[in-house]
Amino acid sequence: MREETAPTFDTVEELQGYITSLVEREHDYGTCCYAMSLAATAAFNFVASKLGVTGFQASCADLDILRRTRNLDGPFLILKGEDELYPQYxxxxxxxxxxxxxxxxxxxxxxxxxxxxxxxxxxxxxxxxxxxx
Known part of the structure; x- marks a missing residue:
């Protein structure tokens, strides 16, 4: 599940079916984490496609999700380890x-x-x- 790409659906019924399929399948301690993130990402993609958001709006929204789910009350920063591979970063x-x-x-x-x-x-x-x- 870790390598799965969350889909983007055209209808809320398709989205609901996908979320239901993730919730109803058998999970272990690790796979439940991926089920949650895939469901959240599919919902994110659905809403973004329906609202026609820009990439900037989507990046603001996903940072806000992180703020809410991690209870980040102050400023925060995300650094990518892969950026260390390139001198321009x-x-x-x-x-x-x-x-x-x-x-x-x-x-x-x-x-x-x-x-x-x-x-x-x-x-x-x-x-x-x-x-x-």
């Missing part, structure tokens, strides 16, 4: 640029944590103080 630079752009947000969050600190380890409190400025 610089993951180290991307990470440093992102960290720099997040400084204000991090300082605000650290200050909030310092206001409500109860049981944090002294090293963590010291780190928050450093980040809060």
């Amino acid at each position: 610089d993951n180290h630079k991307k990470l440093e640029e992102s960290r720099e752009s997040w400084k204000e947000w991090i300082a605000e969050q650290a200050a909030k944590k310092l206001e409500d600190v109860e049981n944090a380890h002294p090293d963590v409190v010291a780190h928050w103080k450093k980040l809060a400025g």
Whole structure:
């Protein structure tokens, strides 16, 4: 299932049939993960095709799915390991640029944590103080 490509359906009934087929087949600990991602991707493809979204809109939507499913409350970055194979990509630079752009947000969050600190380890409190400025 890992290598399967999620289809794009023309009707909600086709999509529903596909999702049902994924849910009703026998799964083990690993295959249930692929069933979930294939179903979600098929639904994503269906809605995207019906709404006629652009590639940019689709990339915003899939990042929002990641934000929601992983409970990411702040800024985040995705780095591709395969980019390390090519000199035009610089993951180290991307990470440093992102960290720099997040400084204000991090300082605000650290200050909030310092206001409500109860049981944090002294090293963590010291780190928050450093980040809060």
